Amino acid sequence: MVLAPWRSPIARALHRNRSLVYARYLQLATVRPDGRPANRTVVFRGFRDDTNQLMFIADDRSEKIEQVEHSAWAEVCWYFPNTREQFRLLGTLTIVKQDYLEEDLQQARRSMWQNLSDSARVQFDWAHPGKPKTEGSSPPPPSPTEPLPNFCLLLLEPSQVDHLELRGEPQNRYLYHQEADQSWNKQEVNP
Numbered sequence: 342m343v344l345a346p347w348r349s350p351i352a353r354a355l356h357r358n359r360s361l362v363y364a365r366y367l368q369l370a371t372v373r374p375d376g377r378p379a380n381r382t383v384v385f386r387g388f389r390d391d392t393n394q395l396m397f398i399a400d401d402r403s404e405k406i407e408q409v410e411h412s413a414w415a416e417v418c419w420y421f422p423n424t425r426e427q428f429r430l431l432g433t434l435t436i437v438k439q440d441y442l443e444e445d446l447q448q449a450r451r452s453m454w455q456n457l458s459d460s461a462r463v464q465f466d467w468a469h470p471g472k473p474k475t476e477g478s479s480p481p482p483p484s485p486t487e488p489l490p491n492f493c494l495l496l497l498e499p500s501q502v503d504h505l506e507l508r509g510e511p512q513n514r515y516l517y518h519q520e521a522d523q524s525w526n527k528q529e530v531n532p
Contacts, residue, residue, distance in 0.1 A: 345393045345525050347502040347517045351428060354421040367419035369397065369497075371408040371434070379408055383495075385419070389449055394496040395430070398453060398461075401438055401491040403470045409434045415497060425507040432499035439490045446494070454488035465489045505532060 358364035370380045386396040395417070399405055409415065413433040420427050437446045454462065459482045466480040466489060483489050502517040512532040517525050 346527055350504055354424050354426050358421045358423045364421055367417045370416045372412045373408055374411040394498050397495040399493045399495050400470050401493050409436055427505045429503040430499040431501040432497050435496040437494040450494040453494050465492045
């Protein structure tokens with residue numbers, strides 16, 4: 342697979358903002374079953390192998406999973422403070438759950454789990470997200486090798502990217518669109 346032309350500007354922005362731990366946080370917008378938008382902050386976990394897919398993690402019991410199952414369309418908005426750049430990536434999400442059939446994506450799910458810290462893994466053993474809080478003891482750390490059943494890998498496959506450079510006069514903006522043949526078209530537009 343050929344990497345998309347927008348990957349280079351994102352890699353450059355990540356590198357130039359690497360001193361900011363929060364530069365790996367971005368906003369993920371999905372659509373609720375009733376048609377209303379839902380937005381939350383997620384952590385960018387890298388690109389999957391040699392693809393253009395962005396990786397995130399989620400709990401199978403969370404509302405975002407229900408939303409993605411209703412409509413796979415999503416958009417992320419990612420701002421890099423040091424370079425004053427914004428990326429908006431529109432595409433579809435794939436949920437890789439415990440019962441997902443493609444072995445290569447199951448392996449990506451296991452690898453993601455194994456690369457998490459103990460404190461990140463234990464969150465998937467907490468009580469059901471969004472339900473009333475109850476008192477309880479802290480669970481022991483789960484297995485570092487086998488993901489808990491509710492651990493999901495989310496993959497965003499962008500089909501459109503909007504890159505805005507806010508630094509400079511004039512500002513610059515580029516739109517990337519994926520064509521039917523999977524190639525990418527880049528167009529400079531007014532900010």
